[in-house]
Amino acid sequence: MLATGKVKPNPVRLQPNGIAGVKEGLEFMAAGKVSPTEVASIAHIDVVYCPTGQRTEDNVSYFGYACALSVKKTNCALEILSLLYFVIGTCWFNDELEVCKLKLRTQKTLVCVPFRHEAKIGHLC
Amino acid sequence: MLNQTAAGVPNGTYAEYVVSGAQLGVVHVPDTWSFEEAAQLGIAPLTALQCLHQTLELPSPFDGKPSPQRDILIWGGSSSVGQYAIQIAHLYGLRVFTTASPKNFELVKGLGADEVFDYRDAEVVEKVRAATGNALDIAIDCVSEGKTTEQVPAALGDKGGKVAIILPYQSPRPDVSVTFTLAYELIQPVRSSVQRFSSLITL
Numbered sequence: 001m002l003a004t005g006k007v008k009p010n011p012v013r014l015q016p017n018g019i020a021g022v023k024e025g026l027e028f029m030a031a032g033k034v035s036p037t038e039v040a041s042i043a044h045i046d047v048v049y050c051p052t053g054q055r056t057e058d059n060v061s062y063f064g065y066a067c068a069l070s071v072k073k074t075n076c077a078l079e080i081l082s083l084l085y086f087v088i089g090t091c092w093f094n095d096e097l098e099v100c101k102l103k104l105r106t107q108k109t110l111v112c113v114p115f116r117h118e119a120k121i122g123h124l125c
Numbered sequence: 126m127l128n129q130t131a132a133g134v135p136n137g138t139y140a141e142y143v144v145s146g147a148q149l150g151v152v153h154v155p156d157t158w159s160f161e162e163a164a165q166l167g168i169a170p171l172t173a174l175q176c177l178h179q180t181l182e183l184p185s186p187f188d189g190k191p192s193p194q195r196d197i198l199i200w201g202g203s204s205s206v207g208q209y210a211i212q213i214a215h216l217y218g219l220r221v222f223t224t225a226s227p228k229n230f231e232l233v234k235g236l237g238a239d240e241v242f243d244y245r246d247a248e249v250v251e252k253v254r255a256a257t258g259n260a261l262d263i264a265i266d267c268v269s270e271g272k273t274t275e276q277v278p279a280a281l282g283d284k285g286g287k288v289a290i291i292l293p294y295q296s297p298r299p300d301v302s303v304t305f306t307l308a309y310e311l312i313q314p315v316r317s318s319v320q321r322f323s324s325l326i327t328l
Contacts (some may be wrong), residue, residue, distance in 0.1 A: 002155050002166075007161035007212045007238070010169070010205050 130154045132166040153203045165205065171308035175211035176263060176265045181303040183217065183263075194256045200277045201267030202238055202302035203229035206291060211236045220254055222261075253280040262286030266303075270304050278303065 059107045131151045150292040152327040154163040168205055180196075197214050200209045202223030214221050215237025224244035225233050233241055242249045253261065254262045266277040269292035277288050285300025296303040 001216065002152065005155070005157060006216055007170070007209065009158055009165055010208050011232075012159075012162055012165075106325070125203070 130163075131162045133214075135243040140280075142322065144299060168308045169205040170209040170213075170292060172206050172306065173213055175306045175308060176206070176291075177211060177213060177217075180289035180306050181263045181265070181287055183219075194220055196222060196261050196263075198257070198261055198264035198277065198280055199223045199238075199267060199271055200244070200280075201225070201263060202236075204267040205269035207237055207265075208233070210267065211238050222256060224249060224253075230323075250279045251275050254282065257282065257286060259283050264287045 130153070136183045146275045152166060154160075154166070156207075182183050195218075197219045198212065199207050199221060202211050202225070203225045207223065207296060211221055211223055211233055221238045222242070223238045224234050224242045227243055230241045233246070242252055242256075246252065259281075261282045262284060263286055264277050264281060266273050266288055269290040274294040275297055276300045277290075278296055281288070281298070283300050285298060286302075288296070288301060288303045290303050290305050291307055293305040294303065
């Protein structure tokens with residue numbers, strides 16, 4: 001469906017300034033300037049820094065809570081969280097481990113591996 | 126998919142490298158989609174597919190189209206899930222009824238909605254029931270909070286039916302079943318986080 005072009009993406013509003021744009025985007029919505037559910041992607045997150053030793057999942061959760069509390073009862077919070085759980089990049093498979101590895105397009109990100117795969121990440125990289 | 130641009134829903138981002146199951150959650154991003162647009166592919170379209178095929182038990186997209194003239198109500202058609210649900214339902218040949226604010230009527234019609242109702246209309250439920258001959262039996266509630274928890278089940282016909290919901294609530298009608306689903310269910314390791322998150326926003 002995607003390849004044929006029969007399904008189109010939602011309109012996207014792109015906030016500048018990377019992760020800092022999330023706060024601005026939330027304020028934009030809070031001001032009632034846009035219907036929350038129309039916003040599919042409010043920030044272009046290129047670089048997100050995690051504290052050393054912090055579990056990736058914890059950071060995602062904390063940020064999700066922050067978004068949830070900021071936008072309160074809007075469905076847009078789900079969309080924001082989905083963005084945080086989402087990565088895009090170049091993909092390749094490792095047949096032996098039956099996993100694929102996605103490398104984000106930015107090279108400026110921190111090294112913070114998904115903790116559930118710490119045992120494998122060294123092999124993959 | 127080797128060396129192709131891909132999008133997916135692995136467990137954990139915020140990382141230079143992430144690992145995902147090979148059979149789940151990675152799709153090739155069409156060249157016509159920007160990175161920002163592709164960021165939508167993780168949750169909303171998958172949730173729409175789960176609503177249509179798991180909850181409402183509509184035929185798989187690979188099993189052919191459903192019977193002609195079957196109606197579906199997609200409440201909140203201009204939402205992210207709603208926009209994908211409209212498009213996919215339309216592709217399957219369903220007659221799509223949806224709600225939106227008037228400023229988004231053209232948007233949802235352009236995606237394939239057959240009839241659009243203003244969700245603020247005090248008589249919107251009655252209008253949907255009339256338009257569907259009181260025979261509507263499937264719906265997706267893309268808002269799932271506030272008035273919609275009453276309105277969407279009420280819009281179904283006299284024989285009841287099924288409603289796919291994206292935030293949990295109880296059905297106000299015994300003859301209408303509501304089933305909560307989100308694409309996050311595909312990624313079990315983060316499910317507990319999502320449940321906590323959902324509880325926060327439904328306080």
